[in-house]
């Protein structure tokens with residue numbers, strides 16, 4: 031069981047390039063994500079979504095405040111957290127099977143168990159029969175399935191996903207969103223999913239945290255009470271889906287405008 035808490039988290043980056051002022055990416059972020067929850071964080075460009083995920087992954091540290099996993103402060107990366115990024119990050123010289131086994135090698139799982147577990151997770155993500163394919167022989171969607179299998183195979187407590195489907199075409203993205211729901215239902219992992227897509231947030235999130243434009247802070251958390259998501263034929267066109275889409279868009283609208291205006295000011 032794994033609860034995540036952001037407690038008054040602020041992250042500042044030092045000035046870079048021609049810019050002499052430091053950037054406050056996150057300011058006073060408070061958020062609690064319950065064990066076994068699929069939580070989505072949505073926000074405009076530059077609102078600090080990836081920064082939140084990097085801090086959760088332990089790739090960077092907050093400037094002030096604390097992030098805790100079951101009460102333990104996060105001080106670095108660990109095998110208790112699996113990360114799936116937008117880019118597939120597979121090793122091109124290894125087969126799908128061998129890519130999934132990779133994380134298990136770090137955990138020193140014996141060879142026969144590695145093989146069995148990799149097969150089990152490739153099966154879970156719908157890739158049985160593709161074990162011996164190399165990344166260049168797989169489509170974008172299949173590569174991302176391998177990346178998900180690899181992250182799940184070493185049995186992390188939490189799965190962190192940073193816009194994992196953003197580079198895929200719309201149909202593949204919809205399909206993988208459904209697959210992710212199925213995987214989440216069968217594993218009940220705590221999942222933190224970052225996106226700037228409102229439809230993706232509504233489709234996946236049990237709760238959706240909406241960030242303000244930079245400096246990012248949690249503007250509101252929307253409880254999405256959609257039942258039987260996977261059983262419904264065309265959930266994305268139903269009235270209750272539209273209701274949540276509208277609610278989140280209302281929260282985001284002014285933030286997106288603000289972020290856009292800032293971007294123009296910075297470039298100009």
Ligand SMILES: Nc1ncnc2c1ncn2[C@@H]1O[C@H](COP(=O)(O)OP(=O)(O)OP(=O)(O)O)[C@@H](O)[C@H]1O
Pocket residue numbers: 043044046053054055073074075076077078079080081082226244
């Ligand atoms: N290493 C860094 N050094 C300086 N500034 C940074 C660094 N990393 C991020 N930033 C800045 O912090 C802010 C938040 O960035 P972040 O990538 O977390 O936003 P985001 O919400 O994920 O954006 P997007 O949706 O465009 O990916 C941005 O203004 C970004 O330029």
